[in-house]
Amino acid sequence: MGLERLSLNTKTTNSWTLADAVDGAARAGIPALGLWRDRVQEVGVEKATKLVRDAGLRVSSLCRGGFLTASDPAGIAAALEDNKRAVEEAATLGTDALVMVVGGLPEGDVDLAGARERVAERLAELAPYAQAAGVKLVLEALHPMYVADRAVISTLGQALDLAAPHPVDAVAVVVDTFHVFWDPDLAAQVSRAGAEGRIASYQVCDFNLPIPADALLARGMMGDGVIDFASITRMVAGTGYAGDVEVEIFNEAVWASDPDEVLATMAQRYRDLVLPHL
Amino acid sequence: MGLERLSLNTKTTNSWTLADAVDGAARAGIPALGLWRDRVQEVGVEKATKLVRDAGLRVSSLCRGGFLTASDPAGIAAALEDNKRAVEEAATLGTDALVMVVGGLPEGDVDLAGARERVAERLAELAPYAQAAGVKLVLEALHPMYVADRAVISTLGQALDLAAPHPVDAVAVVVDTFHVFWDPDLAAQVSRAGAEGRIASYQVCDFNLPIPADALLARGMMGDGVIDFASITRMVAGTGYAGDVEVEIFNEAVWASDPDEVLATMAQRYRDLVLPHL
Numbered sequence: 001m002g003l004e005r006l007s008l009n010t011k012t013t014n015s016w017t018l019a020d021a022v023d024g025a026a027r028a029g030i031p032a033l034g035l036w037r038d039r040v041q042e043v044g045v046e047k048a049t050k051l052v053r054d055a056g057l058r059v060s061s062l063c064r065g066g067f068l069t070a071s072d073p074a075g076i077a078a079a080l081e082d083n084k085r086a087v088e089e090a091a092t093l094g095t096d097a098l099v100m101v102v103g104g105l106p107e108g109d110v111d112l113a114g115a116r117e118r119v120a121e122r123l124a125e126l127a128p129y130a131q132a133a134g135v136k137l138v139l140e141a142l143h144p145m146y147v148a149d150r151a152v153i154s155t156l157g158q159a160l161d162l163a164a165p166h167p168v169d170a171v172a173v174v175v176d177t178f179h180v181f182w183d184p185d186l187a188a189q190v191s192r193a194g195a196e197g198r199i200a201s202y203q204v205c206d207f208n209l210p211i212p213a214d215a216l217l218a219r220g221m222m223g224d225g226v227i228d229f230a231s232i233t234r235m236v237a238g239t240g241y242a243g244d245v246e247v248e249i250f251n252e253a254v255w256a257s258d259p260d261e262v263l264a265t266m267a268q269r270y271r272d273l274v275l276p277h278l
Numbered sequence: 279m280g281l282e283r284l285s286l287n288t289k290t291t292n293s294w295t296l297a298d299a300v301d302g303a304a305r306a307g308i309p310a311l312g313l314w315r316d317r318v319q320e321v322g323v324e325k326a327t328k329l330v331r332d333a334g335l336r337v338s339s340l341c342r343g344g345f346l347t348a349s350d351p352a353g354i355a356a357a358l359e360d361n362k363r364a365v366e367e368a369a370t371l372g373t374d375a376l377v378m379v380v381g382g383l384p385e386g387d388v389d390l391a392g393a394r395e396r397v398a399e400r401l402a403e404l405a406p407y408a409q410a411a412g413v414k415l416v417l418e419a420l421h422p423m424y425v426a427d428r429a430v431i432s433t434l435g436q437a438l439d440l441a442a443p444h445p446v447d448a449v450a451v452v453v454d455t456f457h458v459f460w461d462p463d464l465a466a467q468v469s470r471a472g473a474e475g476r477i478a479s480y481q482v483c484d485f486n487l488p489i490p491a492d493a494l495l496a497r498g499m500m501g502d503g504v505i506d507f508a509s510i511t512r513m514v515a516g517t518g519y520a521g522d523v524e525v526e527i528f529n530e531a532v533w534a535s536d537p538d539e540v541l542a543t544m545a546q547r548y549r550d551l552v553l554p555h556l
Contacts, residue, residue, distance in 0.1 A: 148504035
């Protein structure tokens with residue numbers, strides 16, 4: 001089959017419940033799921049864990065912790081609490097990867113350097129908690145078009161710099177093709193991430209043009225956009241990465257399609273564009 | 279007045295002819311213009327030169343050369359010819375700064391590394407021509423959201439790497455706040471650009487959210503978006519940069535406004551947000 005390392009992120013089949021996604025992945029021969037917390041919370045973490053396990057599937061990652069950039073005491077405390085809950089959920093679900101979207105600028109604030117410092121501070125507070133629970137805080141560099149409103153981590157190199165003070169089993173990074181494909185320093189930083197033992201997840205989807213009116217929905221099915229999956233996959237594989245390859249697509253047209261057909265297309269594109277280079 | 283270093287890029291007053299922009303800038307006490315080639319070509323380069331000079335203004339830059347990523351012989355030859363003409367136009371207009379938007383991926387091509395190599399090759403061919411004409415090819419790093427369709431140079435560091443093989447009076451860089459504000463390595467790269475004598479232009483405008491349906495139009499008036507002009511301006515000024523500060527805004531609402539009011543707002547925002555840090 002060749003799908004042994006393929007994982008379906010539940011966002012790709014946005015119209016499906018968690019139970020639907022578990023059944024659909026099992027039908028399609030996809031052995032792993034990347035779960036979003038809201039989808040998990042629809043049934044509760046215990047039941048979600050049982051649903052996935054009973055179907056013989058595994059959880060490749062939990063998405064998402066983060067939003068660590070608040071500058072007010074109440075916001076900081078709330079972020080710490082929420083991330084501790086997310087760590088616990090990941091541990092219960094049996095994944096060691098909690099993907100972190102670290103948050104943008106507080107409303108009305110333009111101090112990007114300050115927001116980045118606060119991320120470092122919050123990580124220092126959370127890392128021991130995560131490590132004790134057997135869960136890694138997996139820092140996600142987001143495309144720079146989201147720097148102000150989603151994540152002040154904009155490059156893989158910056159994510160690695162933020163991870164550096166912490167043990168590798170406490171803070172790691174994800175390589176998501178959509179967010180990093182443009183980076184002229186990508187090959188060097190993927191290589192560094194591998195050498196430092198920090199790659200906890202490899203996520204693939206394409207970058208579609210034109211960027212839609214809601215810029216969050218520019219993610220596309222592999223092969224529909226402008227990303228060179230061969231070269232990026234070879235970079236990641238070259239580090240010895242042997243984990244799952246998760247497909248997470250935010251896209252109106254994909255969401256409007258029959259999810260079973262989306263899974264069939266996803267599996268085929270994975271076989272054609274990614275698997276030969278793994 | 280404090281406007282001695284302020285320059286109006288003609289794109290900011292998109293509804294104005296060149297003659298209108300010259301008159302408007304003179305009325306507003308703005309001493310310099312950044313010119314787009316299409317606006318120059320409406321009257322011809324000789325007449326454009328005379329219009330600007332007769333009003334007592336100067337040209338801070340000509341925009342734009344570039345589009346160097348073609349991979350077919352005809353496309354390569356056409357790009358070289360067009361850029362040589364742009365160099366001549368800049369020389370005639372009396373500016374030493376030809377801003378280069380280097381182009382994206384050829385249609386259907388996803389080989390970003392290859393496109394970047396071709397930019398380096400074309401620059402090697404054009405640099406001696408520009409230097410002989412007394413004009414610098416001013417490389418513009420564009421925001422990574424434009425990497426595939428506008429410019430495969432995505433960071434200031436990458437622009438400096440591409441400039442490095444060439445004399446400083448042949449290839450330089452522009453620091454445009456909109457395109458680089460997100461870069462976690464910005465302070466180091468601006469400092470490097472200054473130390474290497476490569477900063478030929480400083481351009482300011484804001485980054486507005488949400489990104490509009492046409493992503494090219496996300497540029498905003500300083501103060502309307504998420505950019506920290508104080509910190510970036512201090513970085514640039516800290517290198518000893520003593521040149522013009524050009525304001526280039528692509529924005530439907532700005533374009534729909536009375537251009538004289540746009541200039542008044544622009545001058546005020548410049549005084550409030552940029553000038554104190556120069």
